[in-house]
Amino acid sequence: MPQTRSNTYARHMNQVDAVVVGSGPNGLAAAIVIAQTGRKVIVFEAADTVGGGCRSAELTLPGFQHDICSAVHPFAVVSPLFRSLPLAVHGLEWITPPVMVAHPLDNGCVACVYQSLAQTADELGSDSAAYRRLFGPLTRSWPNIEQSVLGPLKWPRHPIAMAKFGVRALQPAVGLARRVFGREPARALLGGIAAHSMLPLDMPPTAGVGLALNLVAHVGGWCFPRGGAQSLANALASHLQSLGGTIVTSTTIASVDELPKARAVLCDLSPRPLLRIAGHRFPPRFRRALERYRYGMGAYKVDWALDGPIPWRNPACALAGTVHLGGTLDEIAASERESWEGRHAAHPFVLLSQPTLFDPSRAPQGRHIAWTYCHVPHGSEIDMLPRIERQIERFAPGFRKRVIGRAVMQPADLERHNANLVGGDIAAGATTLGQLFTRPTWRTYSTPLRGLYICSASTPPGVGVHGMCGYFAARRALQEVLRD
Numbered sequence: 001m002p003q004t005r006s007n008t009y010a011r012h013m014n015q016v017d018a019v020v021v022g023s024g025p026n027g028l029a030a031a032i033v034i035a036q037t038g039r040k041v042i043v044f045e046a047a048d049t050v051g052g053g054c055r056s057a058e059l060t061l062p063g064f065q066h067d068i069c070s071a072v073h074p075f076a077v078v079s080p081l082f083r084s085l086p087l088a089v090h091g092l093e094w095i096t097p098p099v100m101v102a103h104p105l106d107n108g109c110v111a112c113v114y115q116s117l118a119q120t121a122d123e124l125g126s127d128s129a130a131y132r133r134l135f136g137p138l139t140r141s142w143p144n145i146e147q148s149v150l151g152p153l154k155w156p157r158h159p160i161a162m163a164k165f166g167v168r169a170l171q172p173a174v175g176l177a178r179r180v181f182g183r184e185p186a187r188a189l190l191g192g193i194a195a196h197s198m199l200p201l202d203m204p205p206t207a208g209v210g211l212a213l214n215l216v217a218h219v220g221g222w223c224f225p226r227g228g229a230q231s232l233a234n235a236l237a238s239h240l241q242s243l244g245g246t247i248v249t250s251t252t253i254a255s256v257d258e259l260p261k262a263r264a265v266l267c268d269l270s271p272r273p274l275l276r277i278a279g280h281r282f283p284p285r286f287r288r289a290l291e292r293y294r295y296g297m298g299a300y301k302v303d304w305a306l307d308g309p310i311p312w313r314n315p316a317c318a319l320a321g322t323v324h325l326g327g328t329l330d331e332i333a334a335s336e337r338e339s340w341e342g343r344h345a346a347h348p349f350v351l352l353s354q355p356t357l358f359d360p361s362r363a364p365q366g367r368h369i370a371w372t373y374c375h376v377p378h379g380s381e382i383d384m385l386p387r388i389e390r391q392i393e394r395f396a397p398g399f400r401k402r403v404i405g406r407a408v409m410q411p412a413d414l415e416r417h418n419a420n421l422v423g424g425d426i427a428a429g430a431t432t433l434g435q436l437f438t439r440p441t442w443r444t445y446s447t448p449l450r451g452l453y454i455c456s457a458s459t460p461p462g463v464g465v466h467g468m469c470g471y472f473a474a475r476r477a478l479q480e481v482l483r484d
């Protein structure tokens, strides 16, 4: 189990090779990569549990285990680092729902992404062939492009495969969806998946986010850990400890000056909290570069305890781990643009997950949980609960009658929960083209201070639970300052 408070802290002074600040999936990943080489590593975590954006808790009622941040983990399943770790031995079990994501429309039809590409295409009617043409080659070439999609910018090992992906990826999702698909269900489906980018869908590289998330549904699946996101964080923490790593929870680092002496310090922090603990040590130019880093839209999150499953109008939605509620491509695009421009959409695009349909361990018998969020302007203080519930009722009439408990997190609550989520931005920085490959600065994982690294989702490849930011930051530290 992680140790708490600073008696442990004192014991480890002068005894470690590397210190990691923050135990999110990237912090734990970085610590594991360093511990795998036999070096001593210690992780300090402000919260009283490990996991950062990968934690679960009884947010509504006793016995209802909700995910506080991340709920569905497509990139964790395909992550080259996580795949290489014995996480099952440490209690991780992936649950794969029959449908990865369902996207209902007002006319009653539902577009679904299955793990099977053929089944997905077959249900898209006249867009079936276009879906196969788009995702068939991409899915087959995933082993050749995964390093580029889940890594920093560098010359790809398979330039032709990567160029085929990149040429589409660097487009706005709206343009790609309209060009490739002739009808609404397929267009809306791709638009909804691309909206995970938290950017207006007429901006590049939203197509890239949509394509990558859609194709990993076929390669690995939009899976979630049995018991909730916390099970993944616990498995990573347990593996780290089995390698000799130490985790100290309930310890907020106020300044890098108070850390044990170590050759490498890796901060699982986005630029704003990083500046708070290390800003006084950075040269003014680097400080200014971090201050210029752009955070994006916020999220308004709601969890429900329900006395039964969600009464979807179309039963196909009850087979899906994730449901996208926002109607047509144009509706979703309008809602995302409004949030980006500082307005609150009357009909926000809502991302919903319903894990207890496939993992009954997370609620009392016969009861269920649901997890949603919608995008709102950065730092928004507006109550979006009625609008979110209206969107669910639109496709599941009678939903509100099933509610027995609710927990809301506005952007300020998210930031209080985790300092990285500035203004409620769950991506730790906007994923605009300018910040996609050079996050948070052109130095990516490095800083001007020798031995001080950034390993959070504010570095490439960015948002999501995959640990690859931590992996690449740790590799850099191992090459530069932990060589002997």
Ligand SMILES: Cc1cc2nc3c(=O)[nH]c(=O)nc-3n(C[C@H](O)[C@H](O)[C@H](O)COP(=O)(O)OP(=O)(O)OC[C@H]3O[C@@H](n4cnc5c(N)ncnc54)[C@H](O)[C@@H]3O)c2cc1C
Pocket: 021, 022, 023, 024, 025, 026, 027, 028, 044, 045, 046, 047, 050, 051, 052, 053, 054, 068, 069, 070, 071, 072, 073, 074, 075, 076, 251, 252, 253, 254, 268, 269, 273, 277, 299, 301, 373, 414, 417, 418, 419, 420, 421, 426, 427, 455, 456, 457, 458, 462, 463, 464, 465, 466, 469
């Ligand atoms: C509401 C929400 C929903 C999301 N949904 C998904 C999803 O479904 N799928 C997905 O893949 N991703 C999702 N994400 C994104 C995902 O959670 C993040 O991309 C991921 O957690 C980033 O990991 P990280 O290790 O970089 O940082 P974090 O997870 O942010 O971890 C940073 C850690 O550092 C700690 N910390 C901060 N300051 C200090 C300090 N001074 N001293 C000590 N510790 C400190 C924090 O407490 C935290 O534990 C979601 C995020 C949110 C907020």
